[in-house]
Amino acid sequence: MSVPQSSDHPLSPEELAEVVARDIPAGAYVNLGIGQPTLVSNYLGPEDDVTLHTENGMLGMGGEAHGDEVDPDLINAGKIPVVETEGCSYFHHADSFAMMRGGHLDCCVLGAFQVDRHGNLANWHTGKPDAIPAVGGAMDLATGAKQTFVMMTLKSKNGQSKLVERCTMPLTGVGCVSRVYTDLGVFVVEGGRIVVRETFGVGYDELVEQLDVTLTPGR
Amino acid sequence: MSVPQSSDHPLSPEELAEVVARDIPAGAYVNLGIGQPTLVSNYLGPEDDVTLHTENGMLGMGGEAHGDEVDPDLINAGKIPVVETEGCSYFHHADSFAMMRGGHLDCCVLGAFQVDRHGNLANWHTGKPDAIPAVGGAMDLATGAKQTFVMMTLKSKNGQSKLVERCTMPLTGVGCVSRVYTDLGVFVVEGGRIVVRETFGVGYDELVEQLDVTLTPGR
Amino acid sequence: MLTIAETAAAAVAPVHDGACVMIGGFGVAGQPVELIDALIDNGATDLTVVSNNAGNGDVGLATLIQLGRVRKIICSFPRQSDSWHFDEKYRAGQIELEVVPQGNLAERIRAAGAGIGAFFTPTGYGTPLAEGKEVRKLDGRHQVLEYSIHADFSLTKALRADRVGNLVYRKTARNFGPVMAAAATHSIVQVDEVVERGALDPEAVVTPGIYVDTVVRVDHPRQQDSREEGAA
Amino acid sequence: MLTIAETAAAAVAPVHDGACVMIGGFGVAGQPVELIDALIDNGATDLTVVSNNAGNGDVGLATLIQLGRVRKIICSFPRQSDSWHFDEKYRAGQIELEVVPQGNLAERIRAAGAGIGAFFTPTGYGTPLAEGKEVRKLDGRHQVLEYSIHADFSLTKALRADRVGNLVYRKTARNFGPVMAAAATHSIVQVDEVVERGALDPEAVVTPGIYVDTVVRVDHPRQQDSREEGAA
DSSP states (O other): OOOOEEESSOOOHHHHHHHHHHHSOTTOEEEEOSSGGGGGGGGOOGGGOOEEEETTTEEEEEEEOOGGGOOTTSBOTTSOBEEEEEEEEEOOHHHHHHHHHTTOOSEEEEOOSEEETTOOEEOSOOOOTTOOOOOTTHHHHHHHSSSEEEEEOSBOTTSOBSEESSOOSOOSBSSOEEEEEETTEEEEEETTEEEEEEEESSOHHHHHHHOSSOOEEOO | OOOOEEESSOOOHHHHHHHHHHHSOTTOEEEEOSSGGGGGGGGOOGGGOOEEEETTTEEEEEEEOOGGGOOTTSBOTTSOBEEEEEEEEEOOHHHHHHHHHTTOOSEEEEOOSEEETTOOEEOSOOOOTTOOOOOTTHHHHHHHSSOEEEEEOSBOTTSOBSEESSOOSOOSBSSOEEEEEETTEEEEEETTEEEEEEEESSOHHHHHHHOSSOOEEOO | OOEEESSHHHHHTTOOTTOEEEEOOBTTBTOOHHHHHHHHHHOOOSEEEEOSBOOOTTSHHHHHHHTTOEEEEEESBOOOTTOHHHHHHHHTTOSEEEEOOHHHHHHHHHHHHHTOOEEEESTTTTSGGGTTOOEEEETTEEEEEEEOOOEEEEEEEEEEEETTOOEEOOGGGOTTHHHHHHHEEEEEEEEEEEEOTTOSOTTTOSBOGGGOSEEEEOSSOOOOOOOOOSOO | OOEEESSHHHHHTTOOTTOEEEEOOBTTBTOOHHHHHHHHHHOOOSEEEEOSBOOOTTSHHHHHHHTTOEEEEEESBOOOTTOHHHHHHHHTTOSEEEEOOHHHHHHHHHHHHHTOOEEEESTTTTSGGGTTOOEEEETTEEEEEEEOOOEEEEEEEEEEEETTOOEEOOGGGOTTHHHHHHHEEEEEEEEEEEEOTTOSOTTTOSBOGGGOSEEEEOSSOOOOOOOOOSOO
8 A cells, every 4th residue: 555656756747748648548539628738649649549629629639730730720629720630520519519528538638726535626717706707618528528637736836735625616527537647646536535646756645744635545 | 351262173182282382482491291291392493492301311302203313311201212402411310300490490381180279280199099109200390390381181081170179189289380271271370260261162151161160261 | 449340240249138229210211221130130138229110021120129129119100001010019018119209309319429418398298298297488488308318339320431430421311320329338330331541521520430339341231121101 | 591691791780789699719710700890880789699708809709898789798718818808898897797618508509509498417517607507417417407598690600601501611610600500590601602502512511501591701701819828
C-alpha cells in the first residue's frame, strides 16, 4: 500500500499531459476540454488510434492548423483553427451533443476549480456574486462521457487544495469525475474516497500533510 | 347559404383525387397516405410545385417506378417502388418523423374509418376485439401536419355514414381533421360543426336525410 | 473500437439469450437479411425485438418468431397480410406486443442514443396507445410522455463503411439504421462494401464510426420481398 | 415556399419588434455576419435572441446589444474577454439572461423543430442551472426536464442552397444551422452560392428545403474574428 513517487519534481503541464495520454486506451473516442487538456493531443500518436471529438460538430479532429492550413470554418471548441484527419466527419450541434450526452465518448478530459471525494466537479463558475455565469459545454461533457478525467494544478494560486471534501463552488456535474491528474500526483475517485495512485516531486506523507482533504493510499 | 351540387354523379376515386389536388396550395409540402390518397399525386403537375414527403425518409418523392426504374432501396410508405424528383433529399426515420411531427408539412391526406364533428379521426383500428393492432405512421401524420385532409367514401360497405357525431372506433388523433373529401361531397370541419361545401351526385337536402349526423350548409 | 467481422455469423456471435435486439429496415429497404439469417442460426432465444414490422412470410424475423425465439416485440406495424407466424404466436399468447406509433418508435430510439430519458410529444394523445400514460399540456397542446428505448444489439444495413466505421446509406434504405446504431450498446452493421479510411466525404457521412461496433461485408445482399400491402 | 431574396436587408425585413430570433454560428464559423448587420439596420427592437454567445467586440450581435435592441438573451456562453457590451447591459440590469448548457441549448432547439414539447436529460442535474426544475430518475440517473425553444426567425449561414432551399454547410460552420432553421417559424439563411435544382446530392443534403423560408446569396461573406479565449 505504498504510493509510488513517480517523479522527483512536480510535473509540468506537458509532462502531465503525457501521463494522461498514456492512460487513454487505444481506440478510444475522446473529448479534450479547452486549455490544459488540449495538450494531451500532443502525446497521442497514430498507434494509439484515439479519435478526438469536438463538440462544435466534428469527430476525427486533427491538430492545430498553421499557415495556409488555417480555415475559419474549421475550428475546435476553443475556437482555435484545426485540421482534419482521415476518416473524420461533420455533424450539427444537436447531433454532436447527442453523441456526447448519449454516453458514446469513452473519456473526456476537463480542467477544474474543485473536485471533491464524491466525484463532484466545479469548473464553470467561481460563485462570486458579480461573476457573469457562462457554462458552454462543460456540463454536457462532465455528465455525458463514460469517464471524466480532470487535469489541473493541485493547488490554486493562493495555495489552497483544489481537491476538497465537498465542493464549495457551484457544481458542473454530480459524481462524474473518476480520475484527477495534477502536477503533484494522480488521484482515483471511487466510492467517496480519493485514492492516491502516484505522486510527483513530493512524498505521499508530505502530500497528506499539505492537503486539508482525506486521502487514501492506492496501489 | 345554398350548397352547390358540383357534379351530377358521385365522384370516382380519380375524380375525387383531382378535387383534393386542386385544394392543395402551390408550393406546399404534402404527405399522401397509403391507398386512395396516393391518387392525388396524379393530379399535381409541375406548375403546382408541390413537394411530396414520404415518412420512410424522403422529401421530393416522385411517382411510381416502372420497369428498369424499380429500385428496392427507393420505396414509399406503402412499400411501392417510386422515383426521385430533382431537388429531393434523404434522411433517417427520426429526422423524417421530426419533419412531420414538428409541424413542417402543410398538409397530409389520409383515409379514414370515421371522422366526427370535432375533427377526431379513426383510421387505424376497427376496434374489433380479435383485431391485432397496427398503427404505422398514422398517428404521427394525423397529429403532425398543419392540416389533415381525409379522403374516403362517405359510407361504409354496409351503408353507414363514416361522418359521425362522435367516433366509436379507437381514435388515431384528436381534433386533427379539417376537411373531408368523399364521393358524395366535400365537408369542412370547424368549431364542432360539419359544414358541407359541395355535393356530388346528390342534393344537400337529400344528403342530410341520408346521414345520421348533423350537417351545416356552407357557402 | 471497430471490429470488421469475416462472416455474418461471427458478427452476431455476441448476441445472447434475453438480449434486446433492434432490427433495421422498412419493407425490403435496409433490411439486414444476412444478419437476421445469422441470428436465426446463432440460437439466441428469449429475445426482445425492436423493429418496424413483425416479420413477413416464412423468412427472416418471421422465422425467428416462428421458432419461438422472440419473447416480446416492440413495433409500429405488426399485422400484415403475410405476418402469419406473428399472428399465430400473438393469438396463442406466446409473444408480447408493444405497438408504438412509428414516429414515437423512431424518436424513442433516437432518444436512447442521445441521452434523453423521456420526452413529451403530441402523437397518440387521446388514443388507446396513450392510455395510462402521463399527459401534460405544452405549447398549447396535450403531449404524452414517452420513454427512450435502448437495445443491447442492433442489426442494420448500410451501403458502405470505411475502416473506422463511418457509414453511408442508399436512398430510403437509410430509414432506422442511424438511430438504431446509436441506441444499441453493440451495433452490428452489414454493408455492401468496406472502403479505406478517408474514402468517404466527411460532409456526407451519415453515421459516424463512434456508433458502430461491428461491420461485416455482405457481397451480394439479398432483398427479401415481403409482399406487404396497405402497411405503413 | 422558398423566397430567394435579393439583399440581406430584404431577407430580414419581416423581423419585427418583440420577435424571438435565433442566430447561428459558433465563434466565427457559421456566423451569418451580413444577416446580423442587416438586422441592425432593420431597426427591430425588444428582441429575444437565442445564440451560443452574447456577442464580441463592437460588431454584430454585440452592436445589437449595445443599441439596446435585445431584451433577453438565451445562450450558453455570454461572458468572454470582449463581451463588454453584454457585460455592461447585464450589470446595469438592462438585459435578461438565460444561461443554458450548450448541449441542452442545441437539444431544446432541436426539440422545437421536432415536435417535442419537453424532455428529460441528465445534463445540469445538481447544478445551479437546474435549480427549481423538475427532476426524475430515469435509466438509473437523475434527469432534468427541459423545454423546447421555438423562435419566430432564425438567421443562419450555409455554404450552398439549391432553388428549393436544400442546404449544405462547410466543416464546423454547420453547428447550429440545421436545428435553428427547423425551430424557427421563418428561417432566413445566407449562402455563398445558389445552385440549380438537382445540383446537390440528395444523400448529402443536410437541411432539406422544407425548413428554409428565405435564402439570400452573400458573395464575399466576411468572417468576423471574435478573438475569443477560453470559451466553449
